[in-house]
Amino acid sequence: IVMPKGAPLSKIQATQSYGANVILHGDVFDESLEYARKLQQETGATFVHPFDDPAVIAGQGTIGLELFEQLDDIDAVVCPVGGGGLLAGIAIAMKQKNPAIRVYGVESAACASTTAAKQHNQPIIITPSNTIADGIAVKRIGDLTFSYIQKYVDDIVCVEETDISRTMLYLLERNKLLVEGSAACSLAA
Incomplete structure (x- = not known):
C-alpha cells in the first residue's frame, strides 16, 4: 500500500x-x-484503486444501507468527499432506497477538487493548499465517482480550515471524541 x-x-x-x-x-x-x-x-501486482473502482464504491455504499437499518426517518445525509468513493457509494444506496433523501458532499475549501470538477463539468487537477483534512485531500476526483456524484448528489459544500479545526475541538470538548479533520468536515458544514 x-x-x-x-x-x-x-x-x-x-x-x-x-x-x-x-x-x-x-x-x-x-x-x-x-x-x-x-x-x-x-x-504485475493487482492494483486496487482507493476510490474510483466499482467494488470499492459498492463496499462504501453499505454504509448507506446501515443508515437505513439504524434510522427510521432520514431527510438528508452529509458526507465528506475527497476522491468520491465514499460519497458516491452512500449516495447511490440512499437514492435507490429513497430518492427524496438529500445527499450532500463536504470538502475542504483548501482542496476542493469536486467543486472544481462540477464547475468544469469534468474531473480536473487542482492545485491544493495544505489542509487539516488530509484524508480527503485529493487533487482530482475519480472519473467513475464523479459520474455517480453528478447523478446522485444534491450539492457539494466547502468548509474552511478554521471551521474544521473548531469542529474537531468541539467534538473533543463536548463529546470526548477525537476525530481527524476529514471526519469533522461534515459536522463543520
Whole structure:
C-alpha cells in the first residue's frame, strides 16, 4: 500500500498491523497513486484503486444501507468527499432506497477538487493548499465517482480550515471524541 510521506503515523501503523507492506512515496495522495500504478506495471501486482473502482464504491455504499437499518426517518445525509468513493457509494444506496433523501458532499475549501470538477463539468487537477483534512485531500476526483456524484448528489459544500479545526475541538470538548479533520468536515458544514 502506497501512502504519501506525510501520512499520519497512526494510519501507517494501523495499515501495517493488518499485515500490509506500506511504501511511503510522494508528498500528496496523487503522487502516491501514480507511484502505485507504476509499481503495478513493474511487478504485475493487482492494483486496487482507493476510490474510483466499482467494488470499492459498492463496499462504501453499505454504509448507506446501515443508515437505513439504524434510522427510521432520514431527510438528508452529509458526507465528506475527497476522491468520491465514499460519497458516491452512500449516495447511490440512499437514492435507490429513497430518492427524496438529500445527499450532500463536504470538502475542504483548501482542496476542493469536486467543486472544481462540477464547475468544469469534468474531473480536473487542482492545485491544493495544505489542509487539516488530509484524508480527503485529493487533487482530482475519480472519473467513475464523479459520474455517480453528478447523478446522485444534491450539492457539494466547502468548509474552511478554521471551521474544521473548531469542529474537531468541539467534538473533543463536548463529546470526548477525537476525530481527524476529514471526519469533522461534515459536522463543520
